[in-house]
Amino acid sequence: MSGMRNKSFVPKILHTRSRNIRYKTVHFQEDFFMTRFRAISLFLIVAILLQMGAVTVSPKSAAAASAGPILKSQSPANGSFITPDRGxxxxxxxxxxxxxxxxxFGSEVYPVATDDVHIQWETTKTILIKxxxxxxxxxxxxILEAGAFIGVTSGLPSAEYDLGTFSVRSLGVLDVFDETVASPYYPENGAVDIDADKSVALKLYFNQSGMKIGTGNVYIKKYTDNTIAQTIKTSTTATKxxxxxxxxxxxxxxxxxxxxxxxxxxxxVMIDPGAFVDEYGNPFPGITNKEEWTFTTEELFDTVAPTASNFVFISSGASIPRAD
Structure with a gap:
């Protein structure tokens, strides 16, 4: 009898396990389909909001989302001065x-597909707008319009980019100042009591960034007779x-x-034209006016050691006469 009970017990166990497996399978399928349903519903909701304008995407975000080419850098930066010859x-x-x-560019329109005069390719990543x-x-x-460039790898168009606003100036000395810089020159034009007992560095501010050392000299001249006190060759000195x-x-x-x-x-101070240039080789016009940058050194201090001019012998206990 005990053997008969054991044989009837095995099918019951197998039947229970089979029913549990079918139950888990059904629930797994339900969870899988519910997950997909939620994802599709979320996608549709976002699409409807975008269509209605309730959600906006910035150009930078759009470019990142599309994986198209993204503007990595620009030179000069927004708000810079540029010369008429600078790109x-x-x-x-x-x-x-x-x-x-x-x-x-302002009121001008340069078609990227056909304009090789104003749009110059330096590399396959870098373009000069001239x-x-x-x-x-x-x-x-x-402004770079959307689709002006296409990514070679991604095959997708670039987004729209606003490069900013640029003021056109002739290349020269700085004419905008703040609390840290009050003059384009150091020493300032007309300054007095400049220390002559130690080396002083001249400092000149230009009206744009990206300047480089060119070819030419800086001259320090005596105002009274125009003789050259110092000649500084910019390309071979410690000029920075x-x-x-x-x-x-x-x-x-x-x-x-x-x-x-x-x-x-x-x-x-006088400076040769071309002693400094911008990043495209356009020369700084130099300083040729005697009155533009002047300064005066401090007076010479008394450096003569004192010497005795008279000797008076005083006996012991006598008072010392006062020198008038």
Missing amino acids: IRITFDENVRKGSGNII PTDLAVGQDYSV ISNATVGEVPVSFTSIPMSKLANSTKYY
Whole structure:
């Protein structure tokens, strides 16, 4: 009898396990289909909101979402001064080719697909936008239309980019100042009591960034007779060029080391045209006016050691006479 009960017990166990497996399978299928249903519903809701305008996507986000070419850098930056001969360099994060959009430079329209004069390819990632006939004193806005470039790898169009606004100036010295920089020159024009007992570095601020050392000299001349006190060759000395921001404007400045100067002497500074150039090789016009940058060194201090001019012998206990 015990053997018979054991045989009837086995089918019951197998039947129970089979029913549990079917139950789990059904629930797994239900969970799988519910997950897909929720995902599809969420996608449809987002699509409807986008269509209604309830959700917006910025150009940068759109570019990232599409995986098309993204603008990585531009030079000069928004708000910079540019010269009439200077362009704007843009670089993408991937190789690009010509698209169907335009580059809008002020009121001018440059079709990327056909304009090889204003749109110059330096590499497959870097493009130079080279405008013509810019008016000094005018401001120009620059916009890259959507689809102006196509990613070689992604095959997708670039988004729209606003490169900013640029003021056209002739290449020269800085004319915008703030609390940190009050003059384009150091020492300031007309400064007095400049230390002559140690080396002083001249400092000159330009009205745009990206300046470089060119070919030419800086002259320190005596104001009285125009003789040259020092000649500094910019390309072979410790002359340095740095970039800075003055009044939110990107600029460059140079530091020009001088040797010691004579005391109580008025000097003026002259600079050869082309001694400094912008990043495209356009020359700084130089300084040729005697009155533009002058300074005077401090007076000479008394450096003569005192000597005795008279000797008086005083006996012991006598009072010492006072020298008048």
